[in-house]
Amino acid sequence: PGNCASLLVIFGASGDLAQRMLLPSLYGLQHAGLLLPELRILGTARSAMDDATFRADVADAVRRNVPATDLDEASLEALLARIAYHAADSGDPESMARLGERITSMRTGEILYHLSTAPRFYVPICVALGALGLAGPGTRVMLEKPIGTDLASATNINDGVARVFDEDRVFRVDHYLGKEGVQNLIALRFGNAMFEPLWNARHIQHVQITVAETVGVEGRGDYYDTSGAMRDMMQNHLLQLVCLTAMEPPARFEPTAVRNEKIKVLRSLRRIGPAEVQTETVTGQYTSGAVGGKVVPGYAEELGRPSRTETFVALRAHIDNWRWSGVPFYLRTGKRMPRRATEIHLQFRAVPHSIFDPRAKIAPNGLTIRLQPEERIELRLMSKTPGLDRAGLQLSQVALDLDLHEEFATSARRPAYERLYLDALEGNGTLFVRRDETEAAWEWVDAVINGWRANDIAPKPYPAGTWGPASAVAMTERHGHTWRE
Ligand code: BG6
Numbered sequence: 066p067g068n069c070a071s072l073l074v075i076f077g078a079s080g081d082l083a084q085r086m087l088l089p090s091l092y093g094l095q096h097a098g099l100l101l102p103e104l105r106i107l108g109t110a111r112s113a114m115d116d117a118t119f120r121a122d123v124a125d126a127v128r129r130n131v132p133a134t135d136l137d138e139a140s141l142e143a144l145l146a147r148i149a150y151h152a153a154d155s156g157d158p159e160s161m162a163r164l165g166e167r168i169t170s171m172r173t174g175e176i177l178y179h180l181s182t183a184p185r186f187y188v189p190i191c192v193a194l195g196a197l198g199l200a201g202p203g204t205r206v207m208l209e210k211p212i213g214t215d216l217a218s219a220t221n222i223n224d225g226v227a228r229v230f231d232e233d234r235v236f237r238v239d240h241y242l243g244k245e246g247v248q249n250l251i252a253l254r255f256g257n258a259m260f261e262p263l264w265n266a267r268h269i270q271h272v273q274i275t276v277a278e279t280v281g282v283e284g285r286g287d288y289y290d291t292s293g294a295m296r297d298m299m300q301n302h303l304l305q306l307v308c309l310t311a312m313e314p315p316a317r318f319e320p321t322a323v324r325n326e327k328i329k330v331l332r333s334l335r336r337i338g339p340a341e342v343q344t345e346t347v348t349g350q351y352t353s354g355a356v357g358g359k360v361v362p363g364y365a366e367e368l369g370r371p372s373r374t375e376t377f378v379a380l381r382a383h384i385d386n387w388r389w390s391g392v393p394f395y396l397r398t399g400k401r402m403p404r405r406a407t408e409i410h411l412q413f414r415a416v417p418h419s420i421f422d423p424r425a426k427i428a429p430n431g432l433t434i435r436l437q438p439e440e441r442i443e444l445r446l447m448s449k450t451p452g453l454d455r456a457g458l459q460l461s462q463v464a465l466d467l468d469l470h471e472e473f474a475t476s477a478r479r480p481a482y483e484r485l486y487l488d489a490l491e492g493n494g495t496l497f498v499r500r501d502e503t504e505a506a507w508e509w510v511d512a513v514i515n516g517w518r519a520n521d522i523a524p525k526p527y528p529a530g531t532w533g534p535a536s537a538v539a540m541t542e543r544h545g546h547t548w549r550e
Contacts, residue, residue, distance in 0.1 A: 068175055068491070068492050069101055069174075069175065069490055069491050069492070070104070070174070070175040070176055070177035070205070070489075070490045070491075070492075071101060071103045071104055071105065071172075071173045071174040071175060071176075072104070072105050072106075072107065072168070072171055072172055072173065072174070072175070072176045072177070073091075073104065073105070073106045073107070073176075073177050073179060073486075073490065074106075074107045074109065074168060074176060074177070074178045074179065075087060075106065075107070075108050075109065075179045075181060076109055076110070076155075076178065076179065076180045076181060076182050076186070076190055077110055077180070077181035077182035078108030078109055078110050078119070078150065078181075079108070079110040079112055079114075079119075079122065080110065080181055080182070082181050082209065083108070083126075083181055084122075084126040084129075084130070085126070085130055086130075086240075086480070086481075086482045087179070087181060087482055087486075088123050088126045088127060088130075089126060089127050089130040089131045089480070089482075090480055090482035090483045090485075090486055091106065091144060091486065092127045092131055092140065092141060092144050093131070093135070093479065093480060093483045094483055094486060094487060095140050095141075095143055095144040095147075096135060096137060096140040097479075097483075099483075099487060100147070100490075101490075103173055103174075104147060104490070105147050105148075105149065105171050105173075106147050106148045106149070107148075107149050107150070107151060107167065107168065107171055108123075108148065108149070108150045108151075109150065109151050109152065109153050109164060110152065110153075111152060111153070111154050112152060113152045114150055114152060115150070116148070116149050116150050118150075119148065119149075119150030120145045120148055120150075123144070123145060123148055124141060124145060127141055127144070128141075149167075149171065151163075151164050151167040155182075155186050155189045155190045155193055156189060158193065158196075161193040161194075161197065162197065165193075165194075165197035165199055168199055169199070174203070175203045175204065175205070175492075176199070176203065176204045176205075177204075177205055177206075177207060177489055177490055178190075178194065178204065178205070178206045178207065179206075179207040179209075179489075180206060180207065180208050180209060181209050184208075184209075184211060184212060184213065184222060187208060187212075187222050187225070187226060188221070188222060188225030188226060191206065191225060191226050191228075191229040191230060192225065192228070192229060194229065195228070195229035200229045200230060204230070204234065205230065205234040205235070205236060205489070205492065206226065206230050206234065206235055206236065207236040207237075207238060207485075207489045207497075208226070208235065208236070208237050208238065209238050210237070210238060210239060210301050211292065211296065211297070211300075211301070212237060212503050213503075213507065214291065214292070214296060215507055215510075215511050215514070216504060216507040216508050216511050219503055219504055219507045220504060223500050223503070223504065227500075232499065232500055233320075233494070235500070236488075236489045236494055236497040237497050237498040237499070237500075237503060238485060238497065238498075239301045239302060239305050239497075239498050240481040240482065240485065241301070241302040241305055241306065241481070242305060242481075242485075242496040242497070242498075243480075243481030243482060243483075243484040243485040243496060244436065244437065244481045245440065245478045245479065246407070246434075246435075246436030246437055246440045246469075247305075247306070247309065247436060248484075248496070249434075249436075249440065249469070250306075250309050250310065250409065250434060250436070251309060251318070253434065253442065254309075254314075255314055255315075255318075260432075261314065263413070264388075264411075265388045265389070266387075266388060266389055266390050266391055266392045267414075268413055268414055269392055269411050269412065269413055269414070270392065270412045270413060270414045270415075270429065270546075271392055271393045271394070271395065271412050271544075271546050272310060272311075272392060272393070272394045272395070272409070272410065272411050272412070273394075273395045273396075273397075273408075273409070273410040273412070273548060273549060274303055274306050274307065274310070274394065274395070274396045274397075274408070274409050274410075275397050275398070275406060275407065275408050275410075275548070275549075276298060276302060276303055276306075276397075276398040276406075276407045277397075277398070277399060277402035277403075277404060277405060277406045277407070277532075278398075278399070278400050278401075278402060278405055279356050279357060279401065279402060279403070279404065279405050280400060280401070281351070281361060281362075281364065281367055281376075281400055281401050281529070282364065282367060282368070282376070282400065286367060286368045286369075289374065289376075290368055290372055290374045291374075292374070293374040293375045293376070293378075294348075294375050294376055294377055294378040294398050294399060294400070295348075295375060295378050295510055295513060295514060296510065296514075298378075298398040299378055299380075299396065299398060299510060300506050300507060300510045301498075301506065302398075303396050303398055304331065304506045304509075305327075305498070306407075306409060306436075307330060307334075307382070307384075307394060307396065308326075308327035308330045308331065308502075309327070310409055310411075311330045311384050311388070311389055311394070312326035312327055312329070312330050313326050313329070313388070314326075318495060319495055320493065320494040320495045320497075320499075323495050324494075324495075324498075324499045324502060327502055328499070328501050328502050328505060329386070330384060330386075331502055331505035331506055331509065332505055333384045333385050333386040333389075334382060334383070334384060334385075334505075334509050335382070335383040335384070335385050336509065336512050337380065337382070337509075337512060337513050337516065338512045338513075338515070338516050339515065339516040339519040339520060340516075341516065342513060342516035342517055342520055342522060343520060343522070344540075344543075345380055345381045345382075345540075346378065346379070346380040346381075346513060346516075346517075346540075347377075347378070347379045347380070347525070347533070347534055347536045347537040347540055348375035348377065348378050348517065348522065348523075348524040348525065348534075349375060349376065349377035349378075349399065349524050349525050349526065349527045349533045349534040349537070350363075350364050350365070350372070350373075350374065350375060350376050350377070350524040350525070350526060350527070351363055351364050351376050351377070351399075351400060351401040351526075351527055351528070351529045352364070352365075352526045352527065352528055352529065353366065353528070353529060354401065354528035354529030354530040354531065355529065355530045356401055356402075356403065356529050356530040357530075361401065361529045361530075363526075363529065364376050364400075364401075373523050373524065374524070375524040376399060376400045376401065376524070377397070377398070377399030377400070377402075377524070377527060377533040377534070377537070378396075378397065378398060378399070379395065379396070379397035379399075379533060379537035379540060380395070380396055380397075380513070380540075381393050381394070381395055381540060381541075381544075382394040382395075382396055393544065393546070395540075395541055395546065395548070397533065397537060397548070399527075399532075399533050401529035401530065402530075402531075402532060402533070403530050403531065403532065405437070405438055406435065406437075406438070407435070407436040407437045408433055408434060408435045408436060408549075409433070409434045409436070410431060410432070410433045410434075410549050411431065411432045411433075412429060412431050412546070413429050413430040413431065413432070414429060415427065415429045416429075421457065421458055421460065422456050422457040422458070422459075424456055424459075425456075425457070425458065425459055425460045426460070427447055427460060428445070428447065428462045430444070430445055430446060430447075431443075431444075431445040431549075432444050432445075433445075433549065439468065439469075439470060440468075440469035440470060440478075441466060441467060441468050441469060442466075442467045442469070443464050443465065443466045443467070444464065444465040444466075445462055445463070445464050446462070446463055446464070446465060447460045447461070447462055447463075448460065448461055448462075448463045449461075484496065485497075532548070532550065
């Protein structure tokens with residue numbers, strides 16, 4: 066495509082995300098033959114290093130993070146041949162000017178900047194690029210999360226970036242949108258006619274979205290302790306899943322149509338403020354325990370000091386619109402849970418009237434979309450229990466269970482950043498987050514966090530390897546609902 070970027074500049078190129086995800090994903094695209102022949106990649110960070118040293122680091126990062134079966138020396142060489150490095154400090158105009166010269170010397174067409182630094186550098190970097198005349202038409206910028214820590218700081222970053230890059234040239238990453246399973250949610254909803262008529266308050270009793278992780282904070286304590294589960298996961302990944310689950314059908318799978326529908330969902334979220342947080346939210350922090358048979362320390366021990374940061378949050382959200390009026394959306398996410406599992410579960414309403422013997426229990430239908438680690442779609446149905454019974458026909462719950470990894474056993478599932486890079490390089494923003502989405506999400510999250518503060522709510526302890534504090538279960542059971550485990 067004509068507006069494909071031919072230069073990718075990665076800021077924060079020696080950082081953890083670059084090493085674990087970004088460079089291995091560029092390798093994946095190279096290996097799959099999906100990078101334009103003319104694409105060059107310029108890494109930049111503060112540490113001084115020559116091209117050869119950086120290339121050796123890239124080779125290490127790729128070898129460490131790409132499965133051996135996908136490693137191919139020729140592809141790696143071809144990737145390295147595209148790569149250069151230039152040290153720069155965004156706070157030092159002199160060094161940015163020299164970086165600008167390097168960028169200009171490598172420029173052959175459109176440029177994609179990828180900011181994978183601490184967010185406090187986003188505005189200074191953009192402003193410096195603007196001042197160097199390197200941010201006009203033909204350039205775009207990809208920003209990592211977190212965009213701010215609340216609405217005010219997010220607005221500041223967005224305003225600063227907007228002074229240099231128009232919104233249609235800003236690509237905010239939520240890596241969940243790059244996941245195969247998440248895109249499959251869109252395929253499932255809008256590639257099938259049978260779900261949409263049932264996908265509303267008339268037929269769905271409640272929705273559950275769980276993003277459970279077994280990992281702890283893994284040496285990221287300094288960042289995580291200023292964040293917590295609400296900002297780190299709920300503000301972005303879970304709310305994006307809510308949007309894709311709840312939105313109206315967009316007219317097309319393209320950036321404006323999809324994001325216009327998502328923002329309507331975010332704006333319809335009922336505010337949970339100081340008066341509601343006690344009953345509608347639960348926070349927790351893991352203590353020592355065992356995950357997968359391994360004994361692990363508690364959060365405060367890992368951090369080396371006591372903390373009031375939540376590593377678990379569960380809440381009961383409502384979307385106040387025609388489609389979802391009265392349907393609770395239970396959302397939960399936590400670290401050090403018993404299993405890694407990301408899933409969306411739609412619980413249908415009970416049959417309106419039972420024609421069977423009162424002893425025959427009819428469980429409501431449920432549709433579960435498991436996004437990771439496996440991808441499965443499970444539909445729970447009632448079926449006749451085979452055999453003879455004096456009491457009449459007996460029923461059992463059975464599952465129609467589709468394992469997508471098995472179904473597509475021969476198609477490779479690609480990591481999220483491969484999809485995201487491919488789209489950003491081509492200038493397709495459908496799977497990126499628009500400014501208004503980020504800000505609407507922060508506004509809603511801020512109200513909850515302010516509510517916790519106003520009520521002096523501290524997270525409840527839960528042992529590592531459990532599903533969070535017992536009150537998270539109580540919150541759903543008060544309404545006659547149960548978390549799926
Ligand atoms: C990141 C969070 O955005 O997502 C991490 O900062 C979290 O805390 C990660 O572990 C989860 O991503 P994934 O792809 O492993 O589900």
